[in-house]
Amino acid sequence: MAQTTDTASSLPKALGHIRVLDLSRVLAGPWCSQNLADLGADVIKIERPGGGDDTRAWGPPYAKDADGNDTTEAAYYLAANRGKRSVTVDIASVEGQALVRELAAHADVVLENFKVGHLKRYGLDYDTLKAIKPDLVYCSVTGFGQDGPYAHRAGYDFLIQGMGGFMSITGERDDLPGGGPQKAGVAITDLMTGMYATVAVLAALTHRDRTGVGQYIDMALLDVQVAMLANMASNYHTSGKPPARWGNAHANIVPYQTFACLDGHIIVATGNDGQYQKFVEAGGCADLATDPRFATNPLRVRNRFVLVPLLEQMVKRRTKGEWIASLEALGVPCGPINDIGEVFANPQVSARGIAIDMPHPSAGKVTLVRSPMKLSGTPVSNEKAPPLLGQHTDEVLREVLGRSDGDIAALRAKGVL
CATH class of the missing domain: 3.30.1540.10 (formyl-coa transferase, domain 3)
Structure with a gap:
């Protein structure tokens, strides 16, 4: 049975002093920002007016309301966006770009996963935002990184699992029925990139807190996939032979x-x-x-x-x-x-309280999987369900930027929000 949301909201949060401006979407970037939100950061998720994060439409299944009808909240989106505040901004507009730069001036971290060079034309790249806020930590997540011959290619988890060697060691042996390359059952490269990005952001924040100096983080899905080959990469470098698929067996341990x-x-x-x-x-x-x-x-x-x-x-x-x-x-x-x-249904999973029920504005409640991080003094936050599209636009612009209701209404009338 799922537990209800935590009652530890009065306890300090490890990242309660941190604000993250999240320009990312789909999975790798949002997985990172969800980790930061779980640890107490104020994550402001910037989304396209009208559509928002692509994963909002990646259904069915969708969360259901009290009458059992589908809402517009896809289960895929719900999995990676709890704890955030959603603000709609058209970053293709001049006024929208100015608004994001203004929000960046009030942020500790900017996270984005646009194609290489894409945000430079909007004045939302690291060099531009660094001039506004010199101690900013700016993390870019791309398929192949900011340099190299593939830098400008689009990178998707499935492709990277293949290119990065993962599928060559995953799946049944070629000589057995069903043998051949196999991807993982979840987008493992995206998820691990989100985890590595989280570690990198926390390291950069620690450095900033000691020195007052921000920095740029270049995260690439291909780099992560190669790194997470772990002992299989070591096997190759030690033997000179590419490891084979072993299905549900182990290359180095029997049985x-x-x-x-x-x-x-x-x-x-x-x-x-x-x-x-x-x-x-x-x-x-x-x-x-x-x-x-x-x-x-x-x-x-x-x-x-x-x-x-x-x-x-x-x-x-x-x-x-x-x-x-x-x-x-x-x-x-x-x-x-x-x-x-x-x-x-497993008693250990139930005892650990991994499934949680969170109140949701359109579904009434949603059952999600809590963060596995258990901190005794600064517990993770389970207070905010994944937001509706633009749910916090007015709140954030008033609270962070001091905009009046009239200012917000004018921006909305122009299609900026």
Whole structure:
């Protein structure tokens, strides 16, 4: 069951002193700004009048109102935009550009994910805004970065997963049914770029607080995808051989994979020789623990094509529940493969309060997934649901820029807002 929003609003927020002007849309940039909002920053999301963030239209599914009817709030948009204030500004207009520059003068961070050079023609690039606010932290998120032969290309998560090597190591082996390259089930490169961007922004803010000097951050999806190849990149540089796809198996550990049981599948992840020995002994195959071909992990990796079929025969003799109960009692890492409904029904997930209900102006409430960051002294904020398009335009212009109702009405009449 989802928990209601937090009751810790009176506690200090880690980034309660920070204002972020968020010109980004879709996922990588908004994921970063949502992290910052969760940590207490005032995130002002700048959106196109009339349409807003592209993901507002990426449905169905949409959040439903009290009568069960679809609202205009797509689930995709809701996943990446809690905690923010939405302001509509036409940045293609001269007056809209001036308004964004004025807001930037009151911000600590600017976040954007336009094509390289696009914002320069609007006077919203780093050099222009730095002249207005020298200690500004400005983070650009693009597909390929600000330089290099691909800098001006558009970058999308799916393309980057392929170009960056991820799909060459994801998916079933080519020699097995269903083998071939496979993307991740979520936009993993976008999400990781948002996470790396968050870390970079926090580092730049710490530097600014020590020195008074802002800086420019150049984040590229391709850079992030290559960086997150992790041990697979290291395997390549160490061996000189591009790693292959192993499906649900592990390139460097055996057994560390899925196995079919009588009634489904389980994951067994033996991280050391002791766990392996307990696993095969629990399956009534103690001889596989003493067999010199399988005594150590390096030997098991070399002889995986002999060992794994024997383990598959062993596991198939029992049910999922029998295996999990047996292996958990022995301290052997194992578990089921849950669908997402089963994930949120899991008692551990429920106990951790990961699903939260947040009041929403058109849906009544929306159920979202809270930040996994748990800070004892400065808890994350769960106070603001993802905003409606332009929901806070008047509020922000009055509060931050001191604009009168008449000024705001005039801007709206001109189509600037």
